[in-house]
Amino acid sequence: MADYLFVPQSVLDRWSEQGRIEVNGNVLTILGEHKSFALTPAVRFIKMEAGDDNAGLLAKVKTTDALKQMGAEHYRESVILGENAYQVQQGFLADANALRRAAAASQAQQAGSAPATKAAGANPASDPQGTKDEKKGEEQDMLEQFLLENL
DSSP states (O other), X not given: OOSEEEEEHHHHHHHHHTTSEEEETTEEEETTXXXXXXXXXXXXXXXXXXXXXXXXXXXXXXXXXHHHHHTOEEETTEEEETTEEEEEEEEXXXXXXXXXXXXXXXXXXXXXXXXXXXXXXXXGGGOHHHHHHHHHHHHHHHHHHHXXXXX
């Protein structure tokens, strides 16, 4: 399974208009949860406008930084790489692993059981990194749940 999920700009715009999120730069904030997540600008290659797909980019997602490294020219919904022109969809990459964890957590909560955060008998003092990792995991779970409910 992929490590990232592509979220189109049009979807983020719609969520923003509905007052569900706020996007400031590369930070997505889910307003109801007051949680923020970094997103990576990216494009999804939709179809060829001219030339051949020698680079094998159709149906792929590339970050805007990767496009620059490839020597591609990106403007709005177009990418030109050498003699080839592509139609692309603008958006962002979000961590899909976080999305899967949130879905599992949501299902557990809907079943009436809260997800366990620590193993029984675990000593938090003996695992200082564990608490920090749990908080990060909870934030990723929130993003995952939001995206799953609203995509």
